[in-house]
Amino acid sequence: MLRTPVCGVLGIEVPIVQGPLGGPWQQSMELTAAVSNAGALGSVPTTMRTAAQVRDDVARLRELTDRPFAVNMTRRPFDAEVFDAVVATAPPVFSLALGDPGDLVSRVHDAGALFMQQVTTVEQAMRAAEAGVDVIVAQGTEAGGFSGPVTTMALVPQVVDAVGPLPVLPSGGIADGRGLAAALVLGAQGVSIGTRFLASAECGVPDEWKAAIRTAASQHAVKVLFAGHVLSAPTEGGYETVPRSLRTEFVDEWNDRPEAAVDSADALRTRVMAAMKNGTAHQLLPLTGQSAGLITDIAPAAELVHRLVSEAAAILRTTSRTLVD
Known part of the structure; x- marks a missing residue:
């Protein structure tokens, strides 16, 4: 098992977060549940969903798992009615992307949920930390969907230095255990992964898209x-x-x-x-990250979680043995 402090914060067994895969397509609650049931943190996207649909999604998810999960929103756009519905469902974790958390942090904390904030610059990370978020996802430009200008390798150690000891999870360009191991060496406490889970058996996007990623x-x-x-x-x-x-x-x-x-x-x-x-x-727009080049199969989400952890653990053990004084 590969545990870091963020596992205790989020109530998960392994330091992996499934990035929300929202939009006109639907990732399916089966994917979220499979990730959470494997000991990681599955995510529920709300983009282009109504408040009623989000309530139904969360209710369906709770039929599939009793493990922690996150519900995600973005500020591109931000729907206040959907936010109210999300808070009312009392998710274990609320995550926000593509915008400043503002006063949302206190409202989420008042509802008994943790707040996870995605950032693309060091300045954004510092503002999020000052706002009182619990976990920061530092997303590099390699990521699929909407991302910033800085690479994951350059961004993550700067964010770790700026907001530590707040947990930082890299996102962008990570699809296997080598990426997870590298994240830990950079000072992060785990990873957030999107594209690798797009190409999973449970993901509800069209097979044509999955094949293109592969x-x-x-x-x-x-x-x-x-x-x-x-x-x-x-x-x-x-x-x-x-x-x-x-x-x-x-x-x-x-x-x-x-x-x-x-x-x-x-x-x-x-x-x-x-x-x-x-x-x-x-x-037209199959939003996908550069980690697609690392993906050669379509696998069950639980298998991907276990594979990431076992590969990372093996790499870290091997690396430590090769070091010399």
Whole structure:
């Protein structure tokens, strides 16, 4: 077993958090439950979900597991009605991404939940620590979805230095035990992983997307330079970030001429929204991190958790034996 202090904070057995995989697709509560039942922390996404849907998701999850889990929201956008519904469900952990926590921390703590904050810069991490969050996820630019400009390797040790002893979990570019071991060496207490769990048996995204991840090289996951003209803008307190996606004809066409997307913004937005409604959004914008280059199979989520832990433990033992005075 590989335990760190954050395990005690979150009530989990191994220091792995499943990043929320929300959007027009649904990751499924089966994935969240499988991760939590394996001793890690599964996450419930709320993006593009109504308050009623979120309540139903949490109720379904509680039928599948009695283990801790997180419910995630973002400030791109932020829905106050959904937040009220989340707090009312009293999740063990609330996580926030893509924006400043503001006064949400006290409201979450008053509901008896822990607060986990995702950041993309050292300055954001320091503000989150001052706001009283319990855990920080330091997300590097390698991550899928909306991410910042700094690499995980450069960001994490700086955040650890800035907010310690607050637990820090890296996110971005991590898909195997080597990434978990590296995170611990950098001073972090575990990891938060998204793309590797996209390519899991329980994840509810289309098989076409999973297959694309399995065969992709890291350079095939690129920043979507025109996204600001197509996707919703951050709400108040939101951070400016740029999403990362696997290359598609749609991404390549408009990344080659992002300025032209300004004049075509309405048409592009209509096209994306239609794809979201008919279940083909992954054919346009399959948000995926650069860790896709490390993924060669589609495996059950519990197997992935156990694999990450056993690989990391073996690497750390081997590394310690090779050190000389």
